[in-house]
Amino acid sequence: MKDYADILFEYLFKTSIESSPFSLAWYILFIFLVAGVLLFFAANFAGITSFIERRIAARIQSRVGPNVVGPQGVLQWVADGIKLLLKEDLIPGRADRFLFRAAPYFVFSGLFAAFVALPFGYGIVAADLNIGIYYIFAITSLVVVGIIMGGWSSNSKWAMFGAFRSAAQIISYEIPTALSLIPVIMLTGSLSTQDIIIAQGGMPWDWYIFHSPFTLACFIIFFISALAEGNRIPFDLPEAESELVSGYNTEYSGFRFLVFPMAEWANLWVISAMVTLTYLGGWQIPFVSLETISGSPFLILISVGIFFVKTSIVVFIVIQLRWTLPRVRVDQMTLLCWTYLVPISLVAIVGTMVWMLVFPWDGTPGLLIRLLMSGIGAAACLFYIKRIRFNYLNDKLLFERLKGKPSWYPFWRLP
Amino acid sequence: MVPVLEAAIKQYFKNIYHSLYSITEGMAVTMSYMFRRPATIQYPNKLEKPLENQLSDRFRGILQVDINYCIGCRICENTCPIDCIAITIEKNKETKERFLTRFDIDISKCMYCGLCSENCSTSAIYHTKVFNGINRDIENLIIRFVDKPTALYKLPKGSDPMETPKDHYGAILVRKMKG
Numbered sequence: 256m257k258d259y260a261d262i263l264f265e266y267l268f269k270t271s272i273e274s275s276p277f278s279l280a281w282y283i284l285f286i287f288l289v290a291g292v293l294l295f296f297a298a299n300f301a302g303i304t305s306f307i308e309r310r311i312a313a314r315i316q317s318r319v320g321p322n323v324v325g326p327q328g329v330l331q332w333v334a335d336g337i338k339l340l341l342k343e344d345l346i347p348g349r350a351d352r353f354l355f356r357a358a359p360y361f362v363f364s365g366l367f368a369a370f371v372a373l374p375f376g377y378g379i380v381a382a383d384l385n386i387g388i389y390y391i392f393a394i395t396s397l398v399v400v401g402i403i404m405g406g407w408s409s410n411s412k413w414a415m416f417g418a419f420r421s422a423a424q425i426i427s428y429e430i431p432t433a434l435s436l437i438p439v440i441m442l443t444g445s446l447s448t449q450d451i452i453i454a455q456g457g458m459p460w461d462w463y464i465f466h467s468p469f470t471l472a473c474f475i476i477f478f479i480s481a482l483a484e485g486n487r488i489p490f491d492l493p494e495a496e497s498e499l500v501s502g503y504n505t506e507y508s509g510f511r512f513l514v515f516p517m518a519e520w521a522n523l524w525v526i527s528a529m530v531t532l533t534y535l536g537g538w539q540i541p542f543v544s545l546e547t548i549s550g551s552p553f554l555i556l557i558s559v560g561i562f563f564v565k566t567s568i569v570v571f572i573v574i575q576l577r578w579t580l581p582r583v584r585v586d587q588m589t590l591l592c593w594t595y596l597v598p599i600s601l602v603a604i605v606g607t608m609v610w611m612l613v614f615p616w617d618g619t620p621g622l623l624i625r626l627l628m629s630g631i632g633a634a635a636c637l638f639y640i641k642r643i644r645f646n647y648l649n650d651k652l653l654f655e656r657l658k659g660k661p662s663w664y665p666f667w668r669l670p
Numbered sequence: 671m672v673p674v675l676e677a678a679i680k681q682y683f684k685n686i687y688h689s690l691y692s693i694t695e696g697m698a699v700t701m702s703y704m705f706r707r708p709a710t711i712q713y714p715n716k717l718e719k720p721l722e723n724q725l726s727d728r729f730r731g732i733l734q735v736d737i738n739y740c741i742g743c744r745i746c747e748n749t750c751p752i753d754c755i756a757i758t759i760e761k762n763k764e765t766k767e768r769f770l771t772r773f774d775i776d777i778s779k780c781m782y783c784g785l786c787s788e789n790c791s792t793s794a795i796y797h798t799k800v801f802n803g804i805n806r807d808i809e810n811l812i813i814r815f816v817d818k819p820t821a822l823y824k825l826p827k828g829s830d831p832m833e834t835p836k837d838h839y840g841a842i843l844v845r846k847m848k849g
Contacts (some may be wrong), residue, residue: 311704312709314703314704314708315700315703317703317706317709317710318702318708318709318710319708319710322712378849392742392824440711447820475690495685550840575697575700575701576693576697578700579693579696579697579699579700580693580696595685595686597823606823627728638694639701640700642694642695642698643698643701643702643705644702645698646698646699646701646702647702647705647706650702650706652708654706658707660707662706662707663705663707664705664706664707664708665705666704666705670708670710670711670716
């Protein structure tokens with residue numbers, strides 16, 4: 256981001272930044288500017304995704320969803336936020352007041368600090384840390400501290416159970432999350448998020464997901480354990496509505512409560528961006544080399560668009576999974592982690608090491624295997640589409656005979 | 671290899687296959703719902719055709735009286751199980767003519783049994799398709815159909831009493847209902 260700060264300074268004040276006495280002040284101002292932009296993006300993404308998730312959930316359940324506030328209900332998230340802002344800020348009588356008040360700050364800062372190292376396009380990243388992935392893992396661990404603090408200090412059995420489950424879940428799922436990214440780090444030789452994307456390519460066979468069967472397995476493991484870290488269904492045990500009232504945030508109200516769901520939906524972006532940048536090629540544009548991208552602002556914007564589209568597709572899949580799968584039990588959750596995810600990812604690490612020696616990335620056999628793997632991926636997608644069509648046609652005739660109306664009503668046609 | 675161990679390993683990979691396959695299948699089902707028509711009817715904002723046309727002709731909505739056809743037999747008042755109909759008939763002493771001076775129906779009490787409209791010989795009282803009686807005050811639901819004394823209807827000779835025109839959209843009722 257320092258280059259952008261220099262360019263903007265020269266554009267605004269027509270002097271070189273090295274000769275200016277205000278260079279330090281300008282950099283500090285720019286840091287705050289970038290932080291503000293990131294916060295604006297994260298908060299708005301959380302809000303808009305909460306609305307979009309409700310609409311998608313409604314269509315999956317054959318409903319319409321919120322459509323009253325604003326055209327097609329697009330301002331529903333603003334209304335929800337204002338409602339929560341106006342609510343009374345209650346602290347339970349026998350709660351630990353200091354910890355109860357401090358917990359939302361941990362959850363908030365833990366998630367929003369992860370945005371610092373997440374890339375948005377070519378060269379567009381708040382800080383291109385050379386330990387980017389490691390930093391994101393470390394900083395998102397603050398969330399579990401906040402959750403345990405909130406759950407323990409509320410003086411409520413529901414919140415307490417939610418916090419315990421959260422501790423068990425997030426701490427055990429940190430291990431497969433980190434292990435399943437080691438193949439990516441080995442293939443790149445760097446922890447920096449930008450370097451990982453640069454090492455991949457624009458076409459599917461240049462992505463790490465299709466490098467070998469082991470990375471494909473690691474992709475699935477990473478996706479599952481990232482879901483578990485983000486407290487998403489099917490791993491939303493800490494806030495299981497039907498078992499614990501609302502889990503660790505049961506006793507919260509008003510704006511303090513708002514922080515928890517907001518962080519959860521912002522975490523959706525963090526999960527999806529991590530999946531995109533590590534395994535799905537990030538912002539790479541097909542058929543365009545890196546030198547061409549760096550020279551043109553238009554191509555940089557396209558790279559931002561590609562990253563956004565890829566991440567949105569992953570976000571959609573996460574949302575769709577939430578409305579497809581039931582919640583797992585606690586014992587199933589730990590069983591899945593320790594008997595499936597961890598051993599398979601350990602095997603996959605060793606397998607990737609051997610694979611890298613036997614089939615180098617640029618060699619002909621390596622390329623052929625990557626093409627074969629992406630063919631398998633395309634076949635899986637085709638199979639998925641075929642099953643969607645089968646399920647749709649299965650009920651179409653019955654619906655049309657019953658209602659006398661065409662059943663075709665795709666999601667882009669807003670009701 | 672030990673058979674038990676072999677079976678366990680087989681089961682392990684079978685579990686992975688089954689879970690991945692069943693999740694894909696479940697997601698295909700939910701995705702197919704994204705292309706189907708939602709079952710919701712968005713009453714009252716977006717209706718495909720007006721609600722009055724969707725209700726059947728025998729729908730028992732709020733009662734309406736066309737006092738121009740009332741013969742003043744009071745059968746509806748007597749047959750009403752909860753006495754929500756009140757009728758007053760006055761007589762002009764000189765001309766011996768009888769006038770309808772009051773025909774009130776308390777909609778808030780009415781239980782829509784339909785006994786009054788079944789027994790009305792000229793179909794002056796009947797159910798409309800109007801059912802929306804939202805009001806600030808329950809007093810507003812007492813609907814007074816007579817504004818000024820009206821002479822009672824005399825059935826013309828040879829005519830069929832069942833041919834009285836019925837307005838199922840409740841124009842009179844909507845006009846009388848306050849609020």
